[in-house]
Amino acid sequence: MTFLLWLSQTAPVVWARESDSVWGYPTILFLHTFGLSLLVGFTAALDCRVLGFAEHLPLAPLERFFRFIWIGFWINAISGVALLIMTPTKLFNPAFAWKMAFIGLGVVNTLYLRRLAFRNPSSTIGVTATAKALAATSLVVWGGAITAGRLMAYVGGFR
Template identity: 35%
Template structure:
């Protein structure tokens, strides 16, 4: 069933257009990388603060500019990732690293949701729960990035 869906996706006009264009696919790929860079750059700084670095910088002061940057990066990555997938959907569907990437993204998103449910997360000191959230976040996003890059070599 996944193979059939992947074959259909890969045969769509959108996938064919992306494959045929000398500039469109690279532009989408660069936009995806920009999204990843914004997302991980902002999240890494926040996670390191949750882990106890830069204790002199209030978490609220750091989060105020970085959360929207991370959100914009996530939006770009989520908007462009499926476009990239269409180009070689059949090959990607057979690659276990794609599913590892999806799982890592899922863990990262659940971690964000749980962290933001705590209304006072920005004002709290780097307690054990926040340190754990920072570790899970760093590991999940690094895992997603690593799996995504390694897909090309599998």
């Protein structure tokens, strides 16, 4: 924590946090939101297809979505670290712990879903019940991560 507090007081971080420039905090927050939209948007589309929506669409081409899912994840990870460096006290916010737990579950769930649903995506057998359960879990878990992230601004006394 001492290192994060020191880092939060360095000139570039103070500028990003306190500047009126659009290139500081607003840009980092935009990147975090953009990464989230890639990550959750493509994941939700994939989950919905696995759950049976748009069954006329073959599953195999949707495997390309994972490239955008992981790009979104890394944009979020990098911008999230930048946001945390700006306000390291967020580490002690209980909503932050929930957010990290949901993200961890979401990543593991996404890895399992890819392995299961795309093991043989051209199969005519259809999507397994386990893959559907993972897709439904994914929607709940990523929704939980978004909710916990928003709650960070309102709970824990660290506004």
